[in-house]
Structure formats: C-alpha cells, structure tokens
Amino acid sequence: MSRNDAPIPLLLDTDIGDDVDDVFALLLAARHPGLRLLGVTTVYGDVAQRSRIARKLLRLGGHGDIPVVTGLGRTLDGREPGAVMTSGKGFAPDAEPPGNGADAGAVDFLIEQIMASAEPPILAAVGPLTNLGAALRQEPRLATRLRALVVMGGRLGPDAERGEHNVNMDPEATRLVLECGARLRLGTVEVTGQARLGASAAARLRGRGDAACVGAADMLDLYLRQMARRDTPMYDPLTLTLAYDAEFLSMRPVRLRPTYAERLVVLDAEGAAESRTDVSVAADSAAFIEHLIATMVMA
Numbered sequence: 546m547s548r549n550d551a552p553i554p555l556l557l558d559t560d561i562g563d564d565v566d567d568v569f570a571l572l573l574a575a576r577h578p579g580l581r582l583l584g585v586t587t588v589y590g591d592v593a594q595r596s597r598i599a600r601k602l603l604r605l606g607g608h609g610d611i612p613v614v615t616g617l618g619r620t621l622d623g624r625e626p627g628a629v630m631t632s633g634k635g636f637a638p639d640a641e642p643p644g645n646g647a648d649a650g651a652v653d654f655l656i657e658q659i660m661a662s663a664e665p666p667i668l669a670a671v672g673p674l675t676n677l678g679a680a681l682r683q684e685p686r687l688a689t690r691l692r693a694l695v696v697m698g699g700r701l702g703p704d705a706e707r708g709e710h711n712v713n714m715d716p717e718a719t720r721l722v723l724e725c726g727a728r729l730r731l732g733t734v735e736v737t738g739q740a741r742l743g744a745s746a747a748a749r750l751r752g753r754g755d756a757a758c759v760g761a762a763d764m765l766d767l768y769l770r771q772m773a774r775r776d777t778p779m780y781d782p783l784t785l786t787l788a789y790d791a792e793f794l795s796m797r798p799v800r801l802r803p804t805y806a807e808r809l810v811v812l813d814a815e816g817a818a819e820s821r822t823d824v825s826v827a828a829d830s831a832a833f834i835e836h837l838i839a840t841m842v843m844a
C-alpha cells in the first residue's frame with residue numbers, strides 16, 4: 546500500500562482466549578496504519594468471555610471505541626464446544642457492565658457493517674467459521690460486497706488429510722465460506738505456523754510497549770507455561786497481514802477441492818492461472834515477527 550492510500554476497513558472475527566495468537570492478531574488489526582478496524586466479533590464456545598478478553602485488550606490499548614460483538618458459541622450443526630481458555634484465563638473479569646455495542650449479535654453486526662460500508666471492507670476470520678457461515682447464509686450478497694475474505698484455516702501439503710482446527714470444527718460453515726464466491730486469501734496452518742513467538746518477544750513487548758502490549762506479553766507467558774512450549778505459532782497475525790500487505794506470505798492462485806466430513810475438512814489445491822482464491826505457500830517469518838512487534842509497540 547502506498548502512503549496516500551486510505552486505510553482499508555476491516556472486520557475481525559476471532560476465537561480469542563484459547564491459542565494466544567489471536568491476541569496478536571487483534572492488536573495488529575487495531576494498530577496497523579493500513580487498516581481501519583470497524584469491529585471485532587467473537588466465535589466458538591465461551592463467546593461472552595472471548596468478548597470480555599477482546600474488550601479489555603482494546604481498552605488497555607486505548608482502542609475502547611472499537612465495538613466488540615459476541616457471536617455464535619455453537620456450531621451451525623448445534624454442537625456446543627467445551628471450555629478451553631488456555632491463554633485468556635484470569636485476564637478479563639467474568640462480568641462487566643454492558644456497553645460498547647456488547648452482545649448485539651455478531652451475525653447481524655457483520656451483515657450491517659458490510660452492507661453499509663462505503664468502501665468494500667475486508668473480513669478476516671481467525672477462528673472457526675460459524676459466524677461467517679451464518680452471515681453468508683442469511684445474506685448471500687455479502688460475498689459481492691467484500692473486498693476480500695482473509696481466513697486463517699486449512700492445511701495443504703503432505704498432512705492435508707488431517708484438516709485444520711478452524712475449518713474442521715464447523716464443516717457446514719466452512720462450506721458456505723469456501724463456496725461464497727468472494728475473493729479468498731487463505732493463510733494455511735503449515736505455512737503460517739512457521740512464525741513463532743517466545744519469551745524473548747514477551748520481554749520486548751513488556752519493555753517497550755503500552756499496557757495492551759504488557760497484557761499480550763502476560764498472556765503469551767501464561768500460554769507458554771501452560772503448554773510447556775518455548776515458543777508458539779503466530780498463525781493468526783501472520784494471516785492478518787494478507788489484509789494489507791502480501792510481503793510476509795507468498796501466495797499462489799489455486800482452485801480448491803474441499804472434502805467435507807464430520808469435524809473434518811480436507812483441502813486439495815490445484816494450481817490455477819487465474820483464481821479468486823489464493824493460498825499461502827511460504828512465509829518470511831523473521832521479517833514478520835519484527836514487523837509484528839514494531840507495529841504493536843508503535844501506538
């Protein structure tokens with residue numbers, strides 16, 4: 546993007562609170578100068594708590610004006626996911642006063658925002674695709690109103706038959722998203738997982754950043770302890786860069802051939818000269834991690 550371009554309007558749909566990478570995607574979305582974050586929606590499982598975590602992080606960072614709207618906890622086939630909350634435990638209060646557009650219904654919110662936006666927005670999803678699937682089912686014209694759909698999800702390559710959490714958890718929603726016809730940019734798990742953040746990054750964020758960065762660093766440290774990991778993949782924020790800049794992920798146009806089963810969506814991709822679907826093939830992880838930290842501490 547050139548310096549004079551207006552920031553791209555963005556909606557972010559997230560399952561923040563489990564894997565810690567959503568925290569970094571949220572702050573990147575709120576802070577990257579190339580983006581204008583219209584709102585955040587939460588999805589999958591304990592969505593009320595996910596919304597509280599997102600609100601608290603945004604508030605700590607001075608972004609309390611960005612609406613956070615609670616979405617669907619159950620999948621489209623009615624399954625109620627169990628509580629996990631690995632990274633968000635203890636971070637946000639169990640209850641808080643209403644306000645900030647709380648609990649207005651993420652599906653309606655997404656439809657309103659996308660249909661009303663003067664500039665076609667980007668919708669980025671970094672959790673299971675239930676909210677997006679429900680919104681597309683309710684308003685199929687969404688697909689033509691989006692500048693692009695950016696999705697962290699799917700697995701290609703030798704282990705493709707395992708699928709990937711975000712696409713597996715709600716196959717019907719995944720089908721609605723993959724078949725909607727919007728321009729789709731997919732950050733796949735085997736590529737976006739190459740970028741990892743560890744304790745040294747947490748220390749840098751704590752040393753140079755504001756209260757939101759300290760909150761992110763605390764959640765990262767807690768997550769690393771709970772998972773007994775030295776570092777952890779940054780699938781979501783690396784995928785989010787597809788909303789403003791393709792510098793960190795190399796993409797290729799493909800025709801996707803998904804296979805749907807219960808809790809499993811297997812992707813097969815065939816190269817295409819021209820396609821409205823691009824998938825990630827390589828990551829510049831070191832450059833991305835520097836970019837992520839620099840953008841987070843800039844505010």
Ligand SMILES: [Ca+2]
Pocket residue numbers: 559560561564566567671672781
């Ligand atoms: Ca996520």
